[in-house]
Amino acid sequence: MIAALLVGTLATIVAVILTYTIRHYTFTINRLVGHHRQPYVDIGVADWPEVTVLVPAHNEERVIGGMLDALLDQDYPADRLTIVPINDRSTDATATIVDAYAERHPGRIVPHHRTNGVGGKAAALRDAAPRFGGLVHLVFDADYLPGRGLVRQLVAPFLDPEVGAVMGRVVPHNISRSLLTRLLDLERSGGYQVDQQARMNLRLVPQYGGTVGGVRRTAVEAVGGWSDDTLAEDTDMTYRLLLAGWEVVYQNRSECYEEVPENWPTRIRQIMRWTQGHNQALWRHWWPLFKRPGHLRRGLVFDGLLLLGVFAVGPLLLLGWGVAIALFFMGVIPLHGFLALLGITAYGTLGNFAAFFEVATAARLDGTFGRIRLLPFLAFGFLVSLMSVSRATLAQLFLPRPRQPREWDKTERYRGGNGSSPADGAKRVQR
Amino acid sequence: MLGMAIPRDRILVAGLLGIGGAVAVVAGLNPLAELWARGFELLAGPLGMPGGVGTQGTSILGLLTLQTPFYLLEAGPPDAAMLRLVAVLAGAILVATMALPPRFVPLRYFLRFLILLQGISLGYFALAPAGSFPYTLPSYTAGLIGMGQVVLVILPVILAVTYYLFDISWGRKLLLTALLLGHLAVMIPLQATVHAWLIARGSLLFLPPLFLVFGILVHVLVFVAFYGWGMSWPSTRGSG
Numbered sequence: 001m002i003a004a005l006l007v008g009t010l011a012t013i014v015a016v017i018l019t020y021t022i023r024h025y026t027f028t029i030n031r032l033v034g035h036h037r038q039p040y041v042d043i044g045v046a047d048w049p050e051v052t053v054l055v056p057a058h059n060e061e062r063v064i065g066g067m068l069d070a071l072l073d074q075d076y077p078a079d080r081l082t083i084v085p086i087n088d089r090s091t092d093a094t095a096t097i098v099d100a101y102a103e104r105h106p107g108r109i110v111p112h113h114r115t116n117g118v119g120g121k122a123a124a125l126r127d128a129a130p131r132f133g134g135l136v137h138l139v140f141d142a143d144y145l146p147g148r149g150l151v152r153q154l155v156a157p158f159l160d161p162e163v164g165a166v167m168g169r170v171v172p173h174n175i176s177r178s179l180l181t182r183l184l185d186l187e188r189s190g191g192y193q194v195d196q197q198a199r200m201n202l203r204l205v206p207q208y209g210g211t212v213g214g215v216r217r218t219a220v221e222a223v224g225g226w227s228d229d230t231l232a233e234d235t236d237m238t239y240r241l242l243l244a245g246w247e248v249v250y251q252n253r254s255e256c257y258e259e260v261p262e263n264w265p266t267r268i269r270q271i272m273r274w275t276q277g278h279n280q281a282l283w284r285h286w287w288p289l290f291k292r293p294g295h296l297r298r299g300l301v302f303d304g305l306l307l308l309g310v311f312a313v314g315p316l317l318l319l320g321w322g323v324a325i326a327l328f329f330m331g332v333i334p335l336h337g338f339l340a341l342l343g344i345t346a347y348g349t350l351g352n353f354a355a356f357f358e359v360a361t362a363a364r365l366d367g368t369f370g371r372i373r374l375l376p377f378l379a380f381g382f383l384v385s386l387m388s389v390s391r392a393t394l395a396q397l398f399l400p401r402p403r404q405p406r407e408w409d410k411t412e413r414y415r416g417g418n419g420s421s422p423a424d425g426a427k428r429v430q431r
Numbered sequence: 432m433l434g435m436a437i438p439r440d441r442i443l444v445a446g447l448l449g450i451g452g453a454v455a456v457v458a459g460l461n462p463l464a465e466l467w468a469r470g471f472e473l474l475a476g477p478l479g480m481p482g483g484v485g486t487q488g489t490s491i492l493g494l495l496t497l498q499t500p501f502y503l504l505e506a507g508p509p510d511a512a513m514l515r516l517v518a519v520l521a522g523a524i525l526v527a528t529m530a531l532p533p534r535f536v537p538l539r540y541f542l543r544f545l546i547l548l549q550g551i552s553l554g555y556f557a558l559a560p561a562g563s564f565p566y567t568l569p570s571y572t573a574g575l576i577g578m579g580q581v582v583l584v585i586l587p588v589i590l591a592v593t594y595y596l597f598d599i600s601w602g603r604k605l606l607l608t609a610l611l612l613g614h615l616a617v618m619i620p621l622q623a624t625v626h627a628w629l630i631a632r633g634s635l636l637f638l639p640p641l642f643l644v645f646g647i648l649v650h651v652l653v654f655v656a657f658y659g660w661g662m663s664w665p666s667t668r669g670s671g
Contacts, residue, residue, distance in 0.1 A: 032596055033437050178534075264536035325548070328639065329555055331565025344578065344647070346585060352651045353658075357593045360662040364597060369666075375659030376652050380537035387540055 003332050006323050013320035017351060020313060023306060024354035027198035028361050037201045041253050043156040048077055049135035051155055052217075056086045056124040060142035061093040063259075067142050068101045068109065076151040078108060084132055085142075088114045088124045121210075122233035126226040129217070138214035145173065145257040146212070153254040154214055164219040164246025165238065167196065168212040168254030174414060177262045182374055183381045184260040184267070186359050193362035196250045204303035205242060206250035210234025211258075219246050232277025235308075239285040242304060245295045259414055268388045275392035278311040314389030355382070437596055444601075449591020452608065456584050457491075461498050467576070467620040468500035478628050480504050487573050499580065500620075501573035502627045508564060509556050509634040517636060518553055521546045548640040556636055568630050571638055572623045575646060579619030582650045583612060594658065598666040607661035614653065622649065 053071055057064050064085060071083045083105075085098045095113060102109045112128045129137055136158045138151060150168065157166045169192045175185045199206045208215070210233060220226065223240040230236045238248055261267040286308055292301045327333050333344070356375055363372045464486070471484040482503040488496045509517070525546050528539045556564070566574075587608065595604055626641045 029592075033442075263533055265533050268536070325551060325639075325643065328643070329551070329565075346581070350585075350589065352648075353589065353593070353655065356655050356658065360593075360659060364662060364666075369663045372659050372663040375662070376656040379652060379655070380541075383540050383544075384537050 003327070003330055006327050006330075007332060010320060010323045010327060013316055013323065014347065016316060017313070017320065018347075020306065020310075021351045021354045023303075024358050027202075028194055028354075028358045030198040030201055031194045031361060031365060034198070034201050036197070037203075038252060040157040040160070040249065041153070041251065043159065046156065046159055048080055048152070048155065049158065050080045050082070050133065051076065051136045051138060051151065051214075052082045052084055052132040052134040053138045053140060053151065054084050054086060054125060054128060054132075055140050055142055056088060056121045056128075057090065057094055057098070057142040058088045058119075058124075059090045059092045059094060061090070061097060063143040064094055065097055065101070066145060067140065068098075070146050071140075071151070072105060072108065073148055074146070074151045075148050076155070080134075081108070081151065082132060082134065083109045084112055084128060085109065086112045086114065086124045086128045088119065088121075089116075118228050120228070120231075122226055122230055123228035125233060126228040129220065129226055134217060136214050137217050137220070139211055140256070141211040141258070143259050144170075144211060147255065147257075150212075150254055150256055153251055154212075157249045157251065158214070158216055160247075160249075162247045163216065163249050164241040164244075165208040165215045165248045166213050166254075167206055167208045167248065167250050168256055169193075169196070169250075169252050170209065170212050170258050171255050172260040173257035174259050174262060177414070179374075179377065180264060180267060180381075181260050181262055182371065183378055186363060186371060186374060186378060187381065188260070189362035189366055190355070190359035192250075192252065193365050194358045197252045199303065199307075200250040200252075202299070202303075203297075204300055205238070205307050206248050207307060208234050208238045208241075208248050210237075212254070212256040215241070216246070219244070230277060230280050231273055232281055235278055235281040236284065239281060239289065239304070239308070242296070242300075243285070243288055243293060245293075262414055264384060268384065271385055271388040272392035272395075275311045275314075275389045276396050278308075279393060279396055282308045282312060311389050312393065314386050315393045317386060318390050441596065441598075445591045445595035448595060448604075449588045452587025452591075453584050456587060456612070457495065460580055460583070463616060464498040464500050464580075470620055471500055471502060471624065474624055475502065478624070480628060480631055485569060485573075487577075489577065497577075497580065499573050499577045501569050501576060502623070502631075504568050504572075504627055504631050506568040506630045506635050506638075508561065509636040513634055513636060514553060514557055517549065521549050521553070545640060545644055548643055549637075552636055552639045555639075564635055566635070566638060568627060568635070568638075571630070571642065572627050575623050575626060575642070576619065578647055579615065579622070579650065582647070582654075583615055583619075586612060586615070586654065589654075590658075594661060597662070598668060599661070599664050600667050603661070603664050607657060611654065611657040614657065615650065618653065619650075 055064070055067055055071075060067075068083065068085065071081075074081065085101075087095045087098050095111075098109075098111045102111050110132075112131065114124060114127060117123060117127060125139065136155050138154055140146060154166050154168055157163045170188060172181060172185045172188055175181050196206050198204075213234075215237065219241055220237070223237075223244050226233055227236050241248060261270055286305060289296075289301055289304050289308070292298070296304075324333065356378065359378060360372050360375055363369065468484050468486060475481065475484065480502060482505065485501050485503045487499045487501060489499060490496050524542055528542045528546075531539045590604075590608055590611075594607070622645075626638075626645070629637050629641065
């Protein structure tokens with residue numbers, strides 16, 4: 001009886017994991033042989049709309065100046081571009097720096113200072129966004145370094161009236177700092193070059209990631225504005241726009257450089273924050289999506305549900321390991337017979353290999369081959385991610401008071417010290 | 432940036448090589464098993480593992496009988512002294528992981544996972560009725576070798592889908608395939624030998640963590656390491 005129950009549980013978990021594995025292979029093969037859909041990338045001349053760039057910032061004195069310089073240097077018509085640094089109760093020199101820029105560039109930089117209310121990026125956006133007009137609101141984190149043509153590239157898709165949100169590609173620039181940064185560079189490649197672009201190709205659900213992207217202002221207003229009670233306002237917005245019938249677009253060529261965590265404790269905090277935010281979105285949106293509003297295709301709903309559940313796979317996998325270990329001790333897992341060996345071995349090899357295949361393919365598509373030699377070390381990253389995602393999920397489920405995004409929970413910044421230059425990441429030459 | 436324009440003939444050749452490679456490996460498995468069996472016989476004496484070598488035949492869909500060599504070696508459950516010793520060692524390693532600096536977080540997690548598995552095994556042998564452990568050392572080594580044989584067979588197919596499609600010269604692709612198969616052909620019996628030696632010397636207490644962590648996962652990581660190396664090779668167009 002117990003064995004049958006455990007076998008049933010394991011079979012269910014294996015079925016879920018296999019679904020994600022097939023999804024990995026499908027996306028990767030699509031990027032290898034499928035049609036590459038980038039309908040807006042060649043738009044160079046247009047009647048460019050008014051754009052507001054929102055830059056939420058909390059204690060960003062080390063990086064905010066570089067961000068504002070990069071935005072001022074954009075090739076977008078200056079009279080249609082308003083830059084809004086949202087200084088959210090910084091206690092360092094962020095406010096002074098922002099105000100100095102505004103004084104030097106009146107009308108182009110319009111700071112918004114927050115001194116009270118709920119803290120955090122989501123709340124900052126909810127507070128500031130309704131105060132500014134324009135067809136498009138682009139959002140950048142303060143540590144990002146947009147290239148000169150990025151705003152134009154990100155705005156181009158909004159010329160299509162069906163587009164509600166656009167996401168660009170994030171590329172680490174502090175790659176050479178540690179083994180972790182190199183591994184994150186590989187992971188990011190897989191996530192954007194293969195995952196996001198394949199979802200774009202297959203007309204599934206590219207995810208708006210909250211930075212290096214933007215939203216149509218009226219679309220956001222129509223779905224009720226930014227939520228300030230979530231740790232992942234980006235995922236939340238992706239699904240609210242999707243459910244309301246807006247299209248989310250991914251632009252693989254619209255690259256922007258970011259700092260990735262340089263040490264494991266910072267990385268673990270980042271993963272745990274993402275997990276809890278993503279799980280909040282899962283809780284809120286799975287049922288409305290599952291009911292499938294008439295305008296959404298079945299494939300899109302299926303992919304949307306898989307994307308929503310992606311952080312729930314971690315604890316599920318751990319549970320599967322636990323059940324498999326129990327069955328192993330009970331002698332239910334056979335170590336004999338051709339079909340049994342074939343099943344276990346094929347699952348163990350093909351299943352575990354899918355993510356490595358995706359990352360290696362992404363790196364080759366990027367045209368940078370040498371870094372692929374680090375592939376086996378990704379296993380360390382997967383192990384840390386698995387444990388961190390599971391810890392965050394369990395804490396969310398069982399701790400009496402779920403963590404609310406009342407304060408900023410930021411990733412550590414490194415620039416301003418002896419960090420690497422953006423050129424480090426810019427070496428990623430794309431074909 | 433575009434996806435890769437893969438010529439149809441490359442897809443065709445990849446498919447044929449993948450299937451042909453798998454068939455060739457299947458054809459070579461029994462001679463290889465004979466070599467492994469001789470290797471086991473050679474190693475058993477110096478390693479102090481008396482008992483000889485057995486061979487198990489597994490029918491593959493009635494078309495072929497695959498021979499799998501294994502060590503005919505007895506290993507018993509741990510005695511009380513062994514249980515205490517391993518419990519103390521596991522506790523010491525657990526404490527040591529707390530002292531590891533932050534840059535060793537992945538190692539910390541790995542060691543703790545290993546200790547967890549060893550701890551479960553300790554608990555099992557301390558509490559379960561004598562003789563209830565469902566695996567013997569011969570059946571275990573036969574299973575491990577059998578899994579290795581399956582890995583060898585499916586490798587060409589996996590490479591066909593995940594490696595041969597890329598614009599890397601066919602010479603390099605075949606070289607990587609040969610290196611990988613050759614490496615595994617040597618590693619698989621040696622891995623089984625190390626496992627058998629540890630279990631014979633240390634008792635069945637070590638079988639679960641060895642199988643769950645140092646079994647097929649090692650094959651996968653070896654494959655990934657070779658694959659990563661092969662994928663880092665330049666394309667025939669010379670970019671990269």
